[in-house]
Amino acid sequence: MRKIRLLPVGVAATVAALVMMGCSNTTAPASVKADPLKVENGPFGMTAASGDPVSGGSLTFGYGGGIASFDPASQQYSGTSGGDEARAVYGTLTEYDTKAGKYVPSMADSISANDDFTEWTVVLRDGVEFTDGTPYDADAVLFNFDRMAKSGAGFSGLWASVVKKAVAKDAKTVVITLKQKWADFPYLLSQAPGMIASPKAVKDEGESYQREPVGAGPFMLDKWTPGQNLVLKANPDYWDGKPYLDSLTFQTITTGDQALKDAFQAGGIQGSLIGTPAIVKDYIQPSSGYSGYVRMTNTGSMLLINNGTPSRPDTPGKDINVREAIASAINTDVINQRAFDGNAFPGTGIFSAESQWANDKPTFTYDAEAAKKHLADAKGFDGKIELLYPSAQAEAALTIEAQLEAVGFKVDAKPVQSITDLINAVLIKRDYDLAMYGWPVPDEPGELYTSYLERFGRKDNQLGYYNETIAKALSDFAAADDTAEKAAQMATIQAEWAETVPAVPYNTTAQMVVWNKNVHDIEVSSRLTLDFSKAWISK
Amino acid sequence: MKAAAGKVAQLLVVMFLVSLGTFSLTSLMPGDPAVAILGDNQSPEAYAELRDKLGLNEPLVERYFTWLGHVFQGDLGTSMVPPNEDVTSLIGSAFAVSIELAVLALVVALVVSIPLAMISARRPDGLLDRAASATTFGIMSVPSFVSGLVLIALLVNQLHLFPRVGWVGVTDGLGQNLYHAALPVITIALLEIPTFTRVLRGDLVRTLQEDFVLSARAKGMPAWRIMIFDAFRPSSYSLITVLGLSLAQLIGSTVIVETLFSLPGMGRLVVSSASQGNITVIQGAVLVIAACYVLINAGVDLMYSVIDPRIRRVGA
Numbered sequence: 011m012r013k014i015r016l017l018p019v020g021v022a023a024t025v026a027a028l029v030m031m032g033c034s035n036t037t038a039p040a041s042v043k044a045d046p047l048k049v050e051n052g053p054f055g056m057t058a059a060s061g062d063p064v065s066g067g068s069l070t071f072g073y074g075g076g077i078a079s080f081d082p083a084s085q086q087y088s089g090t091s092g093g094d095e096a097r098a099v100y101g102t103l104t105e106y107d108t109k110a111g112k113y114v115p116s117m118a119d120s121i122s123a124n125d126d127f128t129e130w131t132v133v134l135r136d137g138v139e140f141t142d143g144t145p146y147d148a149d150a151v152l153f154n155f156d157r158m159a160k161s162g163a164g165f166s167g168l169w170a171s172v173v174k175k176a177v178a179k180d181a182k183t184v185v186i187t188l189k190q191k192w193a194d195f196p197y198l199l200s201q202a203p204g205m206i207a208s209p210k211a212v213k214d215e216g217e218s219y220q221r222e223p224v225g226a227g228p229f230m231l232d233k234w235t236p237g238q239n240l241v242l243k244a245n246p247d248y249w250d251g252k253p254y255l256d257s258l259t260f261q262t263i264t265t266g267d268q269a270l271k272d273a274f275q276a277g278g279i280q281g282s283l284i285g286t287p288a289i290v291k292d293y294i295q296p297s298s299g300y301s302g303y304v305r306m307t308n309t310g311s312m313l314l315i316n317n318g319t320p321s322r323p324d325t326p327g328k329d330i331n332v333r334e335a336i337a338s339a340i341n342t343d344v345i346n347q348r349a350f351d352g353n354a355f356p357g358t359g360i361f362s363a364e365s366q367w368a369n370d371k372p373t374f375t376y377d378a379e380a381a382k383k384h385l386a387d388a389k390g391f392d393g394k395i396e397l398l399y400p401s402a403q404a405e406a407a408l409t410i411e412a413q414l415e416a417v418g419f420k421v422d423a424k425p426v427q428s429i430t431d432l433i434n435a436v437l438i439k440r441d442y443d444l445a446m447y448g449w450p451v452p453d454e455p456g457e458l459y460t461s462y463l464e465r466f467g468r469k470d471n472q473l474g475y476y477n478e479t480i481a482k483a484l485s486d487f488a489a490a491d492d493t494a495e496k497a498a499q500m501a502t503i504q505a506e507w508a509e510t511v512p513a514v515p516y517n518t519t520a521q522m523v524v525w526n527k528n529v530h531d532i533e534v535s536s537r538l539t540l541d542f543s544k545a546w547i548s549k
Numbered sequence: 550m551k552a553a554a555g556k557v558a559q560l561l562v563v564m565f566l567v568s569l570g571t572f573s574l575t576s577l578m579p580g581d582p583a584v585a586i587l588g589d590n591q592s593p594e595a596y597a598e599l600r601d602k603l604g605l606n607e608p609l610v611e612r613y614f615t616w617l618g619h620v621f622q623g624d625l626g627t628s629m630v631p632p633n634e635d636v637t638s639l640i641g642s643a644f645a646v647s648i649e650l651a652v653l654a655l656v657v658a659l660v661v662s663i664p665l666a667m668i669s670a671r672r673p674d675g676l677l678d679r680a681a682s683a684t685t686f687g688i689m690s691v692p693s694f695v696s697g698l699v700l701i702a703l704l705v706n707q708l709h710l711f712p713r714v715g716w717v718g719v720t721d722g723l724g725q726n727l728y729h730a731a732l733p734v735i736t737i738a739l740l741e742i743p744t745f746t747r748v749l750r751g752d753l754v755r756t757l758q759e760d761f762v763l764s765a766r767a768k769g770m771p772a773w774r775i776m777i778f779d780a781f782r783p784s785s786y787s788l789i790t791v792l793g794l795s796l797a798q799l800i801g802s803t804v805i806v807e808t809l810f811s812l813p814g815m816g817r818l819v820v821s822s823a824s825q826g827n828i829t830v831i832q833g834a835v836l837v838i839a840a841c842y843v844l845i846n847a848g849v850d851l852m853y854s855v856i857d858p859r860i861r862r863v864g865a
Contacts (some may be wrong), residue, residue: 072714078630086588162595163587221632235642236632237821238716238813263714263811264821273713276705428824430584438584438593 029538049355049520051364051453052108054294055301055527063254063546067527070259071540072270072279077240077260080223080231081212082205083154084163089283089523095260097539098242100205100225103132104196105150106454106536108303111366111493113196113456117146117206117226117249119182127193127489134182138226138249140208144225148178153209158202165203168460170372172198183363191489197456202535214295228253228443228543237262254546274524279548281525283538287353290520302524303534306355306364307450308458310519313340313410314447317512319440319474326395326443328474331388333511336444337374338381339417340410342516349406356520360507361500366493369501372508381417393420398445400432401425407446409495410516437472454536459488462503466512475512550785556850560843568620569830572613574826580826582629595768599784603629616832625833628649632723632765636833639818646716647807647814651799654737655792662745667776669746670753681750685743695858697736704732714811733810737803752784759783782856789856793849801838823832 077092079085083099084371087093096435101117115121119135138146155176159169172195174187188195198204211224223231226249229242244253261279263269267286273279281302284290288516293300315327315336326332342356357363359373385393395414399407404425411421426432436445451461469476480503487499521538528548583599600606618624625636665685669678688696704710711732717725731862756762757780765775802815815834 079633081631084586084631091588162598163591167595217633221634235813237818238632261715264817265714265808265811269714269809269811272701272706273715276709277711278712278715292744420743428580430580430825433584433589434581438596440593 015044015171017147018128018387023214024284049290049294049304049306051304051306051362053301053303055296055298056072061548062546063544065252065254065546066256067254067547068257068259068278069255069281069545069547070261071281071525072261072263072273073283073284074262074264074266074270076237076262078236079220081220082164082202082207082218083158083161083166085202087202087205087539089521089540090285093539094542095242096205096223097227097535097544098229098258099223099227099228100230101208101543102201102535103199103204105200105533105541106197106456108534110427110473113194113200116200117204118199121196122198123193123195127191127195127491128188130186130188131179132184132186132199134184135249136182140190140211140224140226141213141245141247142224143231144206144208144210145250146206147181148184149181151184151206151208152176152178154358155203158445165198165201168464169198169203178469190485192459193489193491194456194459197454197536200456219535224532227483228541232257243424248543250543253543256540258542280529281523281532283517284522284524287350287355287520290522291353293524300524300526301527301529302522303538305452305521305534306362307452307519307521308361308365308367309449309451309515310355311515311517312447312449313435313516314442314445314449314473315511316440316443316445317473317475319472321439321441322443322474325474326388326391329388329391330511331384332391334394334401335381335384335388335417335419336414337511337514338384339419340374340514340516341376341414342363343376344405344413345409345516348409349403350517355367355520356516357518358515360515361430362502364518367453367497367500369497369504371501371504373504374508374511374514377415385418393418395419395421396443397421397423398426398432398435398442399423400429400446403446410446440472440474442549448519449515450521455487457536459484462479465487472515473512475510477506477510477512479506556847560840560847563843564839566674568617568832568836571835572828573609573806574618575609575826575831578823578826578831580824582826582828583661585630585825585827602863616829617766618619620836625836626829627831630822630825630827634842636829639830640815640833640837643815643818643834644861645718645812645817646812647800647803649719649726650733650737650803650812650814651729651733651796654799655741655796657734657738658741658745659792662742662749665742665780666746666749666753668759669750670780671772671776673754678750681746682758685746688739689743693736693740694805696739696807697733697806700732701809716812730756733806735810736809737799737805743789744791744795749784752787753780756780756784785856786853789849789852793845793852797842797845800841801834 021036060087064383070185071094075091077095079101080321085092085096087096088462103116104113104116104121105116107114116338118132120133140146158164159166172188172190172192174189174295176186179185206225208224212219216224221234221523228245228248230245232241232243234240239262242258244256244423261272267284267289270282270284272290274282284293287539290304292298293302294304313336315324316325318325342358345355346352346356357361359368361368397407397411407423411423414421426435432445432447435442435527436447440541449465451458463484464470466475467481483499483502487496490496490499523534523538523540527534531544535541580595582603583596584604587595604612607752616626625640628634665681667680672678701713705713712729715729717729718860719726762775762780765779786788800817801815803814804820807814807817815838819831822834
C-alpha cells in the first residue's frame, strides 16, 4: 500500500520535470561557461519590406510594466515605463534620430539655438490641433511647461535647474532661455516636457485627466484598463497623415521576460521589450526570425559606495583606501558566470565597450593582493561593511560578498524586499555603506548628461561624492556641440572616476525591443521609446 | 432570528479586527507610495513633501479612523498611486476576475472529483480506488506554479491551444472570456481535485457501511442509484465545508496563478499594491476578502441545515 502511495509522488515529479525540460527553452546551467554574448547598439534583423505600406490591422506589444499616468506634467516616461504609450498619444516636440545621432523636430516644425546654446526657439507647425479640436499652439505649449514646472514631479526639478524662462514670441513660436549652455537641450523636449496635452482637456477633466488624455499625437485613447491593457486607435487628423495601423494595444505582462517570450511565441503579442541577457541572446541571433533594436547602456549595474552622506558621515567608503580595496576585490567575470550563467556583459568602466564614449582611460581591474594592501592601509577600519541588495539578485550579492570577504572585509549582506525599499535607502535616506543598484545610462548625449548630473555631477547626491573636475567636465560636455570635444570630456570623467573610485560598475545591461518580421517602420528614439506613427503590418 | 443577529454581530467584529490588524501592519510593509509615484530621480525633499501631501505622516490611529469613517459611508477611497483610480472600482474589477476563476475552478474540480470519489468508494482498495488514490496524491504533490508551467509548456508553447497571458471580461464576449480563463481554471482546479476526491471518498466509504444503505442493497436497488440518491447527500458535509473554505481562500490567494498568467485578480492587486505601499487599496481589498470569508462560511453553515433537516430542528 505504501509503495503505491509514494510511487506516484516521485513519478509525478519526474514526469513534470521531464516535461518541463523537454518543452522549455533551456539556458546553460551556472556551471557551464556560455559563449560571450556579442551585442551591438542599434537595429537587428531588419529586412526591407516588399511593397508599399498597407493600412489596417492591429498591433499588440507586451510590456512588463506599462503606463501609470497619462499626465506628462508629473511623469518621467521611458520605453520601459509608459514612454511608448504617452508618445503615441502626444507625440514629442523633438525626437532623437538614432541613425543620425542628433535631435530633430517632430511635433515642432523647427528648433534652433543661439550661438552659445543658451536660447532656443521652437516653431510649431501650422494648423495642428488636439483631438478635441483646440489649437496646438504656443499658449498650449507654455501652459504645459508651466504645469510641469509646478508639479514637483517628473522633470520639474531638472527643468527648474536648467530653464530660466519660456515665453511666446507669437502664436506658433516659443523662446526658451536657459541658465546654462546646453547644446543638447532638445533632449528635454523629446521627453515628457515635450509631450503637450490639450489645456482645455486638462482644465475640464481635472484629476481624471491622467486617465482620459487628449493630445495631438498619432493615436488616441480607445480603452484603458490599468494593469491589464491599453487600446489606442489611430488619429485620423494626425499632422503627418493617419497612421497605417487601425489600433495599437499595450498588454501588461508582469511575470517577467520569459512570460513575454512565451506570449510572443504563442502569438498573443507581436512585439515586446526584453532585458534578460539570455533572452536577448536568443532573439538577436540572425536565425531567430525577429527584428528589433538593442540598446547597450553604460553603468548598468553598480556597486554603489557611500562616500559619506549626512545619514552616514562615518561610513567606511569615506576612506579612499576602502573604496580602492572594494574596486580591486571585484571580479566581474566571476559574477557573470555565477549569477548570470555567463550571459551578462561584465565591465568596470563607466562606459560599455560598445559606447561611442568608450576611451582608453583606465578602469578597475581585479587584483586581490592590491585589495588586501588597500584594506591594510585603511587605518582604523575594522573591515565591517554593510551590503544592501535587491532580494531578486541574491546570487550576484552572494558572489560580491564572497569576493569582498576573500580580501578581508566582514560583510553584512542585507536583502531589501523591493526596489522601492532600495530607492528609499539609497536615494532618499542615503543610509547605506554599499548597495547593488541599477544605473543604466544610454549613450544619447542629453540623457547621459542629465543622468550623470543627477547622480554624481551635483553636490548633495546619493553617493555623497563631489568632484570639481568631474562637475566641470560634465558642464563642458553639455556645452559642446562637437562629438570629439564631448568624448574628451567623458574621457576626463573616466580617468577621474578610476582615480577617486566613487562607485564600482560591474555590468553593462542590454535593453531590447523586438517585434515580428512582418511589422515594419517602427522608429526608436530617446529612452528606447517607440514611434508607431508609420508602423504597418505586411500580409 | 436571534441566532442570525448574533451571527451578523460576530461577522462585524471579525471584519473590524481584520481591518484594524491590517492597517497596523501596513507600517511594517515594504514599499513607499512616494517612490512609486515619483520614481527614482527626485530630491529627498520632493519625496518628503509628497508623503506629507498623501497624509502618510499622520498618526496611524488617526488615519485608520478617518478611513473607517469613509468606509461606513461606502467610500473605500482613491488609490494613492497613479492613475489614482477609485478603490471600489479597482476592487470590483479584480473581484470579478477572482470570483469567476474560483467558481469555474471549483465547478471543474467537482465535476472531476465527485465521479472519481464515487468510483473509488464503490470498491475501497480495489484497483480503481488505488489508481485514483495514486493519481490524486501525485497531483497533490505538484505545486500550482509547477503544474501551471507544465500546462503552459504543453498547451501554450507546444500545442498553441490557449493564450499565454491576458484576460478578457465576460462583457467583451463569453467565448473569449472562457478561452482566456481555461488554463488558469485548470491549474487551480488541479489543486482542489485531490482534496475534494479524498474527502468525499472517505465519507462515502463510511456512509456505504450504514444500515440504511445495506437495507437498500438487500432490497435489490442498483448500486449507482444507492450511491447517487442515498449515499451522496449524507456524505457531502465535509465536502461542503472544504468547498466553502476553498472558495473563500481562492478569492484572495490565487496570486501565484494570477501572476503566472498575468491575470488582474484580487491576489495580484494586493501584492502589487503592497509593493507600492498603496495602503488604501490594500485596506479595501483585505476588507473585501475578509467579508467574503465570513459570508461564505455563514453560507456554509446555512447549507448544513438545508442538507440535514436535523440541524434545522436543533437550530430552531
